[in-house]
Amino acid sequence: MAPEPKRVLLLYTDKYYLVKQVYPFGLDLIANHLRQFGHYVTIEFPFLPNADPESNLKEILERTDPDFIGLGFRNLDTTMSCEQYGEHTGPGYKTYYFFPELKRLVQILRNHRSEAPIIAGGGAFTISPVVILERLGIEYGIVGQGEEPLRQFLEAFPDERKISDIPNMVFKYGDDFHVNPVRSYTFQELSTLHHREEKFNYAYENAGLPVQVKRGCNQNCSYCVEPFIEGRRFIFKNQGEVIEELMTIAEKHAGVKTIFFVDTEFNLPDLGYCSVLVKEIMKSGLHEHFRFSSQFLPRPFDHAFAKLLAEAGFAIILTCDSFADSVLEKNGSSYRQKDIIETIELCEKFSIDCTLALIFGLPGETYDTINHTIRQMMYYTPNAFRRYEYTVGGRIYQGTPLCHFVEQQGVDHNLYGKKSAGHIEPYYYCSPASPMKLKAYIERTLPFPTIYQNKFDETRQQTLAISYLVDQNRWHEATARYFESDLTARASVYDYLFRKLVDSDRTEAARDISEHLLEALLQSKKSAENKDQVAVVQYYLSLLPTSG
Known part of the structure; x- marks a missing residue:
């Protein structure tokens, strides 16, 4: 007898998507695999469209009513030690660190959907699975490729004996955790993606x-x-x-x-x-x-x-x-x-x-x-x-040759950040000086230093929020948010929003956003700088059929 279909919510927890739009390819592979077996799978990004993830998660949980929740951990930090806008700092380094935000997500899920089992996975999780489960208070995880292990878990739960036999599975065993051997992966017919998650269409087109x-x-x-x-x-x-x-x-x-x-x-x-x-x-x-x-x-x-x-x-x-x-x-x-x-x-x-x-x-x-x-x-x-x-x-990540080198070295020379269990907190090797000092030296010496624009800002949040709503066909919310956004955000997302409205036969809405933006550009104190954008909007308006 075929197993009962389950409702599965997969959360893409990489907040860095707000800076660099890399879509959750691994979660899409898993969702594709589970759907082949009749399960109902939804992929969501909890940091959009609102800036507050709790409001997003409450709406997501009410809409999807999941039996199981999977958390995809792509990154715990950016791996970079000299982030200009990083909020996690220490002597000689500055970076982004996402783990505190992950803990908050888990707490929100516990508060609003305590009965749904949570399963962790992803590249970042695979490196230090036990420590991450302990720190987050989660009982289950999957290391390595997760498509088939997660399917088996859905069908085995809550039978702990069956769960303990699943390859790649990490699970609570007494007061500790047990990590099962990893199964060798093979590409199968079901691994080919014939459908991509549409919520991230903006990322596909731009990145x-x-x-x-x-x-x-x-x-x-x-x-x-x-x-x-x-x-x-x-x-x-x-x-x-x-x-x-x-x-x-x-x-x-x-x-x-x-x-x-x-x-x-x-x-x-x-x-x-x-x-x-x-x-x-x-x-x-x-x-x-x-x-x-x-x-x-x-x-x-x-x-x-x-x-x-x-x-x-x-x-x-x-x-x-x-x-x-x-x-x-x-x-x-x-x-x-x-x-x-x-x-x-x-x-x-x-x-x-x-x-x-x-x-x-x-x-x-x-x-x-x-x-x-x-x-x-x-x-x-x-x-x-x-x-x-x-x-x-x-x-420095757990188990890498660099980690072994640092441990054999036996001294703290050239080490920056915090040595933590599983090395899940930012921890760097940098010679012959601290990351920030070395960065400054390179910038003084090299005529063309690398400048990373890795900043979380409100304008980008607004742009991504609108595109995220568009990609879900939530047209009323998308256009309402567009009219509420600042001029920079409206100009940034205009081309994408216009094209999608026209493609969906919403020409009057496309006209409305165009006329609204054109008026704002012409009235702006920077109207001379907006000359090219004005020409684009006027051209797009000329493509629309005459109203009335």
Whole structure:
């Protein structure tokens, strides 16, 4: 007999979405899997549309009436030690730390839906599951891939014996917690996403849509947690299934123009699988519909592969933690400066858009190695196709080579932040000085320092709130909030709101928001600066049929 369908609420708890719109891909995979077995699944973001998560959660709980609540923990912090606007500070560092907000979410859920079991999961959870459950007062969690374990949990609950047999499960066992062995993952037919969560359409159109083609990572980078989350063994999705998924996206999501392959590194373990996939993309004509992007290592990467990427319109984010071989070697990198330079030059030769991602301050870093890296950055200076992004200091996570290095070191030299159980609180290694001092040194020395606009602000909150309501077809609430928002927010979200209103045959509402914005722009003290925006609004108005 088929199990009784359950109502499942999956909460995307990453507040950083308000700064950088990365949609909950993992939760979407889980929701897709559970729906295949008849369960009713809703994905929600508790920090929108209102600034107060309690008011959002109360509305969500009343509307969804869940039997089970899943919490997806993507990040506990931003991993960055020099956040200009960070609220979590200490000697030599400044960052965002989200765990206190997660505790508040759990408390709100307990207050308003105490009878519903809560299950934690996600990348951040997998790193330190027991400590997180203890700190949050939750009894259940899932490490690693959660699609099938969560399905089994829904059908097993409340039978503790059955729950204890589920792979990847973390559960209360007496006064402690037990972590079950992780089951090896395999791509199955049910793992292909034919439907994406529409509440995050704004993120798809502005930040790109993630597509997964493999899982696993065989690298040994000192600071990285991916091998723990993904596993060290590579599991590949059939290229034909990837093409089918991309074709579905092209058909159902006309506004999506960028696809981001969310592999740990696209060109691992070799160029075989990824080269075939890129050729299939071109063969299907998808390269004329989308722009593609992914993370890459400097090796393996050769002339033929670069030419292929250029023809398919790929942009690459190149992991190259340092140009100093001594630092690369000490931190387990599988490439050296020679490989980085060869890849940079190939990207330049074929006009491939390339963002180089570096980390200053890892073990082995000195002012000499920093200066060496900066000299290489200045030699391969930013241009139309090349840019640099860097962070300072390595975030120490439980079980990583960097964590082992710090523990073996046995002293507090070059350590910043708080050493906590499971390393769930911000904790950094940074050499040869504190993160903030090193950041200041780099900014003085480098003509083009990286500036991160990672600020939570009211205007962005308003913009995202309106788009979030639009993506749920809550038109009355979206337009009402639009008229209440400040001019900057209205101008920011206008294009998106206008297009969605027109697409849904709400032309009079589209006219109303356009005329309202046009009047405000013309009356603004900055009317001269608003000239281009005024022209856009006037053009959009001209596209609408004459009223009456």
